[in-house]
Amino acid sequence: EVQLVExxxxxxxxxxxxxxxxxxxxxxxxxxxxxxVRQAPGKGLEWVANVKQDGGDNYYVDSVKGRFTISRxxxxxxxxxxxxxxxxxxxxxxxxxxxxxxxxxxxGQGVLVTVSS
Amino acid sequence: EIxxxxxxxxxxxxxxxxxxxxxxxxxxxxxxxxxxxxxxxQAPRLLxxxxxxxxxxxxxxxxxxxxxxxxTLTISSLQSEDFAVYYCHQYNKWPWTFGQGTKVEIK
Numbered sequence: 001e002v003q004l005v006e007x008x009x010x011x012x013x014x015x016x017x018x019x020x021x022x023x024x025x026x027x028x029x030x031x032x033x034x035x036x037v038r039q040a041p042g043k044g045l046e047w048v049a050n051v052k053q054d055g056g057d058n059y060y061v062d063s064v065k066g067r068f069t070i071s072r073x074x075x076x077x078x079x080x081x082x083x084x085x086x087x088x089x090x091x092x093x094x095x096x097x098x099x100x101x102x103x104x105x106x107x108g109q110g111v112l113v114t115v116s117s
Numbered sequence: 118e119i120x121x122x123x124x125x126x127x128x129x130x131x132x133x134x135x136x137x138x139x140x141x142x143x144x145x146x147x148x149x150x151x152x153x154x155x156x157x158x159q160a161p162r163l164l165x166x167x168x169x170x171x172x173x174x175x176x177x178x179x180x181x182x183x184x185x186x187x188x189t190l191t192i193s194s195l196q197s198e199d200f201a202v203y204y205c206h207q208y209n210k211w212p213w214t215f216g217q218g219t220k221v222e223i224k
Contacts (some may be wrong), residue, residue, distance in 0.1 A: 095161075103208065110160055
């Protein structure tokens with residue numbers, strides 16, 4: 001059974017940093033692109049970042065470029081999102097998702113990040 | 118960036134009735150479009166990919182159609198568990214983008 005379990009969320013002050021993790025199981029992690037997708041409270045879904053199978057290619061939505069870094073450790077079956085210079089508008093539930101041809105077939109349960117003073 | 122516009126924002130439907138949701142892309146996305154269902158407090162669930170292919174385990178009452186810029190998700194006979202928010206998503210061109218969602222509520 002495919003499982004994705006996020007962790008690392010919480011309350012952080014504006015300008016602060018946070019690192020999200022996503023532990024994957026039930027599939028060969030190194031065979032798939034992975035994504036982070038977020039959802040601000042009461043709002044829709046927004047793709048945030050993608051990382052290729054070997055971690056060599058990364059893509060970001062413009063609003064997080066230069067502040068967020070997506071990475072992965074295939075030996076540990078883990079996906080990460082390092083978030084720096086956090087802003088109030090980054091407040092959201094962050095989901096990790098397995099990607100195949102642009103299709104998000106499997107999602108984690110999500111982790112809440114709140115940026116507030 | 119490709120803008121995905123869903124309509125209506127809210128659809129009020131009685132159980133057993135048919136629901137038709139629309140999604141329009143600001144430029145062609147070919148058939149590279151998915152539909153997701155999301156219930157409160159839950160992660161999105163994949164319903165339809167490649168515009169018209171049902172995902173594993175999705176009931177036949179869900180169907181998708183369209184290509185290019187105009188897409189439709191049809192729920193043939195609404196069940197109580199279908200009341201939720203539905204999102205379309207294009208993966209034809211970076212950055213991948215979602216529609217703003219259509220809420221299907223009980224009439």
